[in-house]
Every structure is written in structure tokens, then in C-alpha cells.
Amino acid sequence: MKTVTQRRQAARAVLEGQACIHPASVHDPLSARIAEELGFELGMFAGSTASLAILGAPDHILITLSEFAQQARRITRAGSIPLVVDADHGYGNALNVQRTVEELEVAGIAAMSIEDTELPRPFGAPDARLISIEEGVGKMRAAVAARVDPSLCIFARTGAMSVTSKEDCIARIRAYNDTGTDGLFLTGVTTREELDAAAGAAKLPLILGTLSPAISDRDYLASRGVRIALQGHAPSQAAAQATHATLKALREGTAPSALAGLPEKGAMARWTREAPYSEAMKRFLG
Template identity: 85%
Template sequence: MKTVTERRQRARAVLEGRACVHPASVHDPLSARIAEELGFELGMFAGSTASLAILGAPDHILITLTEFAQQCRRITRAGSLPLVVDADHGYGNALNVQRTVEECEVAGIAAMSIEDTELPRPYGAPRPRLISLEEGVGKMRAAVAAKADRSLCIFARTGAMNVTSKEDCLARIKAYNGTGTDGIFLTGVTTRDELDAAAEVAKQPLILGTLSPEIADRDYLASRGVRIALQGHAPSQAAAQAIHATLKALRDGVSPSALTGLPEQGAMARWTREEPYSAAMKDYLG
């Protein structure tokens, strides 16, 4: 098991490198262990997958900070995969953001993003809205100030490219450059023109939350300073589909011995760490 600081240093090494990596979308201890076994450099725990894992609900900012931090801790204690998390709007104003950083840091994460979306969505708002640039700067500065471990990475996240305009997005990137954050997390960037413009003004590594076919080439992304690029959250959806298919087969009368799609022999033992648990039982329980 790597220490929390070692994991954060591994995340920083990705930011300081020259390549663009795709993190594994994880939502619980088993998915994180599988991602680690497959060699992923980073795990990504998003607000949307958190809502699914904790409440079985869509991403409408319904979970609490406590619930989110607890799930982060369950994931980080399961292995050594450096975990990047999307902490949404920090669960409130700048002071709430500081509490969010404190709780997530104690939970063992390696990096986290705070976004400038106005959340939860206000009454009567037909589409997402952003907080003011000034408030956004305050939130990012507060997040950085709240860190106890300087190796923890903080990303300033904005969806301005899609929500407001390219000009507003560039203005926010420029402002967030001076807040002490370790990266700029962008959503809604779909064209090379948009990414080129963002890369020109960003003085920090870029993290992309969305990938369109036009910008999905990793060499191109790396050349524009993108160090982390998400590929969606298919694993949690695939897990839900697998559960549905298995339960449906059993409900339809399929014998358990005839089920398909189950893990290969020995996989569950690896993922649940059966061997070290058995050794501990022998050593300590007689």
C-alpha cells in the first residue's frame, strides 16, 4: 500500500509529465482495485457516479459532503490507486469549500476539482448557470488555502465554454491561473479551436471532463497541455447492466451454474484481497 502522500506525488507526476492519461472511472472499492490491477495511473470518482453509488439517483446534487467523503474513504482505503474526485461546487460557498477540502483530504484523495457552476440549480433556471467570476476566484483561493498537505492537487473547474461563451471561459481561466490551483478542469470543450484558445491562456495543466471525436487524439491533447482526459463513466453503467442481466436470467429460471458473464476463476479472490485476509486469520486467530 502506498502512503497518501506517495499517491498525491504520483498524481502530481502526471500533471508534470508530457503525456495525456485517461483515468479509470471508479465508484467503489472493487472498481478501484480492478482499475489498479489493470495499470491505470489514476482513478476518477465523479459527482454523477457518487450519486449513483450512494443514492441510486441522477446527478442533481442530492448527496451530502459527509456521504461523498465517506465514499472517497472507502475507495482510497481499498488500494493505492491515486484518486481524483469531482467535489462539484464544494457544497456551498467559499467556507463550505474549505470544509470540503478538509474532509476529502482526510479521506485520502490525491486531487480534487471545485467548479464555478451555481449549484444546486436555482428555482426557475432553465439551464445551468455560473457564479460570478469574483466568487469563483474566492472559492478557488479558499480551496487552496484549506490544504494541510501541500501535495494535494486542487483543480479549478469551469463549464463556461458551453454554458456562457468562449470569451468568458478564457477570462475565467486567466483569473483562476492566479489562485494557486494546480490545474484547470474544463468541461464543454468540443472543438480544437476552443481547446487551442484555452491552452494559449492557461498557465497550468489542463484536465478535460468531456471528449468529442474532434479532440480525442491523445497526442494532440498532450501537445495542448492536457494531462488528464476523462472518457465518461461507462464502468458504473456496465456494472448496472450486468446486475440487471444476471438478476433477469435468474428470475427467468436460468440455473446459477448456467449464468454467463461472471468473473473468471480467482478474480473475486484477487479483488477482495482474500489471500492477505486468510494469512491474517492464520497469524492472529490461530
């Protein structure tokens, strides 16, 4: 097992490198262990997958900070993969952001993003809205000030490219460049023109939350300073579909021995760390 500091240093190494990597979307300890076994450099725990895993609810900011931090802690204690988390808006104003950083840092995460979306969506607002640049700067600075371990990475996140305009996105990038954060997390960037403009204004490594076919080439992304590019959260959806298919088959009379899609022999033993538990039982339980 790597220490928390080692994991945070590994995340920083990704930011300081020259390549663009795709993190593994994880939602619980088992998915994190599978991602680690497959060699993913980072795990990504998003607000949307947290809502699914904790509440079985859509991504409407219905979970609490405590629930989110507890699930993040369950993931980080299960293995050594550095965990990046989407802390949404920090669950409130700049002071809430500081509390969010405190809780998630203690939970052992390697990196986190704070966004400037106005969340939860206010009454009467048909579309997503952003807080002012001034408030966004305050939130990012508050997040950095709350950090105890300097190796913890904090990303300033904005969806301005798709919510407001390219010009507003560039203005926010320039403002967030100097807040002390370690990277800029952008969503809604779909064209090379948009990414080129964002990269031209950015002084920090970029993290992309959305990928379109036009900007999916990793060499191109790397050349624009993108160090982390998400690929969505298909694993949690696939897990839900597999559960549905298995339960449906059983309900319709399929014998357990005839079920399709089950793990290969030995996989569950690896993922649940059966061997070290067995060794501990021999050593400590006689």
C-alpha cells in the first residue's frame, strides 16, 4: 500500500508530465481495486457516480459532504490508486469549500476540483448558471488556504465554455490561473478551436471533463497542456446493467450455474484481497 503522500505525489507527477492520461471512473472499493489491477494511473470519483452509488439518484446535488467524503474514504482505504474527486461546488460558499477540503483531505484523496456552477440550481432557473468570477476566485483561494498537505492537488473547475461563452471561459481561466490552484478543470469544451483558445490562456495544466471525437486524440490533447481527460462514467452504468441482467435471468428461471457474465475463476479472490486476509487469520487467529 502506498501512503497518502505517495499517491498525491503520483497525481502531481501526472500534472508535471508531458502525456495526457485517461483516469478510471470508480465508484466503490471494488471498482477502484479493479482499476488499480489494470494499471490505471488515477481513479476518478465524480459527483454523479457518487449520487448513484450512495442514493441511487441522478446528479442533482442531493448527497451531503459527509456522505461523499465517507464514500471517498472507503475507496482510498481499499488500495493505492490515487483518487481524484469532483467536489462539485464545495457544498456552499467559500467557507463551505474550506470544510470540504478539510474533510476530503482527511479522507485520503489525491486531488479534487471545485467548480463555479451555481448549485443546487436555484428556483426558476431553467438552465445551469455560474457564480461571478469574483466569487469563483474567492472559492478557489479558500480551497487552497484550507489545504494542510501541500501535495494535495486542487483544481479550479468551470463549465463556462458551454454555459456562458468562450469569452467568459477565457476570462475565468485567466482569473483562476493566479488563485494558487494546481490545475484548471474544464467541461463543455468540444472543438479544437475552443481548446486552443483555452490552452492559450491557461498557465496551469488542464483537466478535461468532457471529450468529443474532435478532441479525443491524446497526442493533440497533450500538446495543448491537457494532462487528464475523462472518458465518462461507463463502468458504473455497466455494473448496473450487469446486475439487472443477472437478476432478470435468475427471476426468469436461469440456474445460477448457467449465468453468463460472471467473473473468471479467482478474480473475486484477487479483488477482495482474500490471500492477505487468509494469511492474517493464520497469524492472528491461530
